[in-house]
Amino acid sequence: MKETIKNYITTIREQFGTRSSKVGSYSFILTAVVLAILITVNAALGFLPDSYAQADLTANQLYSISSQSKVMLSSLKDDITIYWIVTAGQEDEFVEKLLHNYEDYSSKVKVEKKDPDLNPDFTNAYTDEEIYNNSVIVECGDRYRYISYEDMYSTSSTDAYSMYTAADEFSGEKLITSAVSYCTTEDIPVIHVLEGHGETALSDSFAEAVETDNLETETLSLLNGEAVPEEVECILINAPSTDISEQEKDMLTEFLEGGGRVLILSGTNTEDELPNLKAVAEYYGISVMEGVVVESDTDHYVFNTPVLLMPDLESSEITDPLIDDNYHVIMPVAKALDLSKTDSNVTVTSLLTSSEGSYLKEDGYNIGTYEKEDGDTEGPLTLAALAAKETEDGEGQMQLVWIASSVMLDDAYNQYSSDANEDFVLNALEMMCGKEDSVSVRSKSLTNEYLTxxxxxxxxxxxxxxxxxxxxxxxxxxxxxxxxxxx
Missing domain, CATH: 1.20.5 (Single alpha-helices involved in coiled-coils or other helix-helix interfaces)
Incomplete structure (x- = not known):
């Protein structure tokens, strides 16, 4: 028996003493060491913030925060608390990753989970809206903003005969960064929207964008007043269908002379030529030319329609952000602006221009052909312009922007431009309000985006x-x- 065991041990030694056995042993040991290293590194990465330990390889960076959000988080001076209203086990992966990124990037941000089943009355102090799972409340001191989970996703029906819907965009970062900006900003600028002349109501999309950009809107009527109220700083006139009165013209001119700011969207679809409103712009060297601009250069219009213009963006405070990000504005059915009669004390800047191959057809909607005819005014033509003038006391500056298209903010054209139309108008309003910390974070597509x-x-x-x-x-x-x- 002993001799058998001894022979067995000798055989094993001889087998493991061969060259192939030694190589196999080394391979086994090396594999074990590599596995041990990987396990150790993986365990160590678990203690690091997600921004360092994980890479976002999605096309739209769905699991990351943008540079605009990082700039805002880097400048925080006050502590921010983000309450995540979520039932345990029902966390949305996009929301969870997003909130972790905010908390990881800034030591001023703290995320607290609040289970609505365990804290049913917690949200009563913040909102009386219906609370959806994965909603968020951003708080800083006495200011707060509630963000409904429903608002984080925009959805569209995928089947006209069913109730099935699919999410198109995720707006979580856009809304949360806006809320952080709102909670840390002392004074919120107010845009006064003129009414009483058949003005087009702001679309829901644009109204939401204004709110997200931390601008407030209030209606303004000048029909019964003698002057623009003192608290008004910026007036938006959106596609009026009838003209302002002589008295209102004088009130707006006086308002501008005192350092006021006015943005006007008015183009070819107005029934009235609006002589009084045009006179306000003419006072500062912007003359509105009646008709419709037609493009012959196929690089400057879209959808095979020569009146759906894709103009050149001239460098300015308003357009530079769009130029830097390679976005294009779509100007549908636009008039032209004549800037040749500018006074020396007024600075007039062209913002959007058509190509040299464009021309203005004076018949407007009544044109019978897109072809160039005798008498058509040749391009390039100005489609949007900014007039600026220092006040007499030298302590302020009036600003007037005229955008020669009444339907530029329509949802369809804005969507075709990938929100560039909306951003163009918002940039102008921000400049007029002296707002420096604009929130330009875009929603992130979960499916596809329009390519302009x-x-x-x-x-x-x-x-x-x-x-x-x-x-x-x-x-x-x-x-x-x-x-x-x-x-």
Whole structure:
């Protein structure tokens, strides 16, 4: 028996003493060491913030916060508390990751979970709205803002015959960063929206964008007043269908002379030529030219429609953010502005211009052809302009912006421009209000975004994808077949 065991041990030693056994042993030991290192590193990464331990490889950076949010978080001086209203086990992955990123990036931000089942009355002090799971409350001192979970996602129906819906965009970061800005800002600028002349109501989308940008809106009527109220600093006049009165014209001019700010959207779809409103702009060197601008350059219009303009953005405080991010504004059915009669004490800046191949057709909506005709005013033409003038006391500056399209803020055109239309107007309002900490965080698409391209670019893409690429594959296949047969 002992001899058998001894022989067995000797056999094992001989087997493990071979070269192949030694190599196998080294491989096993090396594998064990590598696994131990990976386990240790993985455990160590668990203690690091998500921003350092994990990489966001999604196309729209769904699990990251943008540079705009980081700039705001870096400048925080007061402590921010974000209450996450969520039932245990029902956390939304996008919201959870987003809140962790805020907390990881700034020591001033603290996230607290509040289970509505355990704290049913917690939200009563903040809102009387219906509370949805994964909603958020941002608080700083005495200021707070409630963000409903429903508002974080925009959805659209995918089937006209069913109740099925799918989320298109995630707006969590946009809303939370806006709320942080709101809670840490002492004075919120107010935009007064003129009424009483058949003005077009602000779309829900634009009204929401104004609120997200931490601007407030109030209606303003000048019909029964003698002067613009002292508390008014900025007036928005959105596509009036009837003219202002002589008295209102004088009131607006006096308001501007005192350092007021006015933004006007008015284009070809107005029934009245609005002589009094136009006179306000003419006082500062902006003359409105009646008609409709038509483009012949396919790089400057979209959807094969020469009156849906894609103008050039001239460098300015209003347009530079859009230029830097390569966004394009869409100007539908626009008039033109003449800036040739400017006084020396007024600075007039062109913001949007058509191409040299454009022309103004005076018949407006009654034009019978898009082709250029005798008498049409040749481009380039100004489509939006800013007039600025120092006040007499030298302590302020009046600003007047005229955008020569009444439907620029319509949801459809804004969507086609990937919100560039909306951003253009918001940038102008921010400048007029002296607002420096604008919230320009965009919603993140969960599906697809519109790509704003000119008609010529669209045609080129079609030719390449439908003809050039298939032809190239066909030629390549023929060459391969011919070569093989020759062999």
């Amino acid at each position: 391209v000119s008609t010529s670019a669209s045609s080129l893409i079609k030719i390449v994808t439908i003809a050039v690429i298939p032809a190239a594959y066909l030629i390549f296949g023929i060459v391969v077949v011919v070569r093989r047969k020759r062999r």
